[in-house]
Amino acid sequence: MHRTLTTLACTLTAALATAWPTPPAPPPGPPLLTETATTATSATGAATPAAPTTVRTPSGLVRGAAHGGYRTFEDVPYAAPPVGRLRWAPPRPPVPWAGVRDATRPAHACPQPAGEVPGGSTDEDCLHLNVTTPDDASPARPRPVIVWLHGGGLTTGAGSSYDAHRMVTRGDVVVVTVDYRLGALGFLAHDGLPGSGTFGLADQQAALRWVRAGIGAFGGDAHDVTLAGESAGGYSVCAQLASPAAAGLFDRAIIQSGPCTGRPERPFAPSAVPLSAARTTGSDFATRAGCGSARDVPVCLRRVPVARLLAAQDTDQHPAFDTPLLPGDPAAAISSGHFRHLPVLLGGNHDEGNGWAAGIIQAGNPVTPATWPDVVSAFFPAPGQAEAIVRAYPVHATDGGPVFGAVIGDADFACPTERTDRLLAAHVPVWRYEFADEHAPPLTPGTPPFPLGAPHASELPYLFDLGGRPRDLTAAQHRLADTMIDYWTRFARTADPNGPSSPHWPQGTSLSLSPDHVTPDRTTGLRHHCAFWDTLG
Template identity: 80%
Template sequence: MSMHRVLTALGCAMTALLATSWSAAPPTQPARPAATTVRTHDGPVRGAAHDGYRTFEGIPYAAPPLGRLRWAPPRPATPWSGVRDATRPASACPQPAGEVPGGSTDEDCLHLNVTTPDGAGPARPLPVIVWLHGGGLTTGAGSSYDAHRMATRGDVVVVTVNYRLGSLGFLAHSGLPGSGTFGLADQQAALRWVRAEIGAFGGDAHKVTLAGESAGGYSVCAQLASPTAAGLFDRAIIESGPCTGRPDRPFAPSSVPLSTARAAGADLAAKVGCGSARDVMACLRRVDVPRLLEAQEIDQQPAHITPLLPVDPPAALAADRFHHIPVLIGNTRDEGNGWAAGIVQAGHPVTPDTWPDVVAAFFPSPGEAQAIVREYPVHRTDGGPVFGAVIGDANFACPTSRTDDLLASHVPVWRYEFADEHAPPLTSGVPPFPLGAPHASELPYLFDLGGRPRDLTAAQHRLADTMIDYWTRFARTADPNGPSSPHWPRQTVLSLAPDHIVPTRTVLRRHHCAFWNAIG
């Protein structure tokens, strides 16, 4: 089993997972609510009034990155005359079909969406949560995350953001300013917009929390380590995107040196026929979007040793070269099970006989692979859950513990583990084994994904309310604790399960973190 073949199966499996979870809209659409207008510095926008909240969708925070602005740092949006309709989401950034039905080829995508509860205004400015979506820095859209429950229950303003993805967001080439970090620069442009404009929507521009999950969580890590993000946000929430990810652990996001990113850029240029052009960048800017999407890698990685990201985030944290703000961080208990199930269903069974080869595909060092097989033995023909544990422990749980340790030496940190083993499934099919609490399973407790209302039990509804209370109190006071929720100590991990929200000290042992720390 080659690494390429396994990773291709991985990408297909996760694309299918995201497509079934995020994209579907409710079967019937409600009548369009009354409009409401807010004035920004670029011009007025007309949003939609709902029961207890307002939404403003598709607001441009930067100029469309078209033509010569493809692979250029984000430029200011062009002001408009008249009232701009903000009652519908704008296009997602270019991406293959998956989370976004049919994908997208529209580069005019640098927009954001604002959800604000009734009563917010200049006299009562509310904390702001800026949400960065996941998707391997290749797929996703801010409009997939309906934030009205978080806004109304938590009494906060929520901003969801589109940013450039794939090769259009992370291409690197010699002599190209912003190489390997255009998507991260877009996120910073959105944060600057929030500082300047959110007051008009009832938000407190001096109380901004940057939050995200998976690639969005790792983006928060990158912004913590980016000197050009200084002063743009005041708290950080990192969900399943640990700052200490590594390129040799291919499931969690990480960054790569600029030289590696440039080599990948040269490969892309060769694939689309621009490798030997006199002006490679001019040639690349003429390539149509579908051809770029077809040629790019499944997942993307930002580049460090760059002006935006001078140091790899793990090294920045270890050297105390990051923004000192409070952090809420965590992972799900069974992060790896979704990937393991997808790979098994793609025709790669995990049995006692195949297990050594499966491990060797992801851990090519023979000594390391042998140690993993001994630490995680497979005794039955269905070893998928063991494979899932290896993926989750190596890529998420233990790197999250390491991130927690590095951050907690300098800033207040609260850590959680989402542990609802009966969380709503993220796929419509039947998995080959119970998935427990896999990657992204906490999201339906915070958002209505793709506009779909949740299908939760009464106990799960209580957990969702408690999680929203924790997240939004953290945004308000830099401490998630409050009188209506179980106490969350800073020295332990808070396990989040229905009617069982308790501090635990067994996370490191459960996830074999001593083993992973020993093998490096």
């Protein structure tokens, strides 16, 4: 049972972090505006020039698309394709191009198995980003910039899944979504590979350097950059706060459901591992890929087709520390105060663990009073831990799923988030939230075995149109979405989410976010049994 549950947990870590299919392309709409052929109409009815959709980047011209109130520029390279000898090499600058590059279509996702990306992807030429900018943003009046790192267990996901136009138009900011190397292609560690275990994090830094150098042409303020992410993307923000190589690349941080103090023995929340452990994993991977006995393992691996690499990799990935990019564990850096001291907006969801618990139960692992001790032992094998958890979280006849979800959510998300808050707040301003809409629109099809409440990733449709389409929200949920966008974008603008149009968010107190109330909540730690988890270790 232990192997079954742990394997499924690892699978669900990647799948549930970004668990929505990319929908089919929408039917053709009105013709896209171009720089030379269109005009806009002002409120007085006078014709005014349309916002430019051809922009000069550091590598060449790109032509994007204009929509109602915003412009998009997709598939913009920020680094050279990591192919051939550049597979498992630090990112290199993009190759300049002549003429005007089309930037009206989404980029190919980085290699990954089928899931969020239908059919998966084997295209290594993927180090691209997408820019969404207000229609009237210009170098003369630059807007704050939010750089978004997607989740997906560092194994799946795509920047193009996050349509940011609501955040851009309501919050008057520029949003950049990033594709970075995933899976073994992003995090393989081997003693013959400089940069081992951190190639995906190095890609994120290359994208941030591109933003500093080039976002001004899109109307973004290169000196006002907030790095944000959810799940593995949120943990990536933690890693960048701890990375000396990221110094000077961003000015604020938003961490959603990616607490910085995760631990590698827990199968749900992201974390980092020592380089020595990552190299052991890398050696096993090389053997599965058919290169374990090769004279030059990296050379051999660079010849292996991407599909075979994907089949050989582990489901979840972990960055490696004891490396030049991550000299230490980000959790230790946060604990010791050795991280970049920047304002942070931090939080998670009320029922983070329910999606995993539901998936494990639906896979044929019922949680009943009789099975509960074995289920807990599968995830907490240290002596005495399972018994203590069973006593603290008793299962009765009908509540096995929610109790299991509470254990996962409290142990791996809510309480590490509270601890991260305490550690960060000793050095920097922190605003903490808990998303608590128990009727949030589902991200996956089908009927779960119990109501999921506000599970992992359920806050995302309030900030983005996932996969390019809005979720069905009630009027109250739309108001909550507007409030959240206001908080997030004001934080990006001023390092303080408060403003006259929103309920006051006191620094040092978690703010509960639901359609019924947006209020400070001083009982978060008690509700999630954080004193118990602090004692358990």
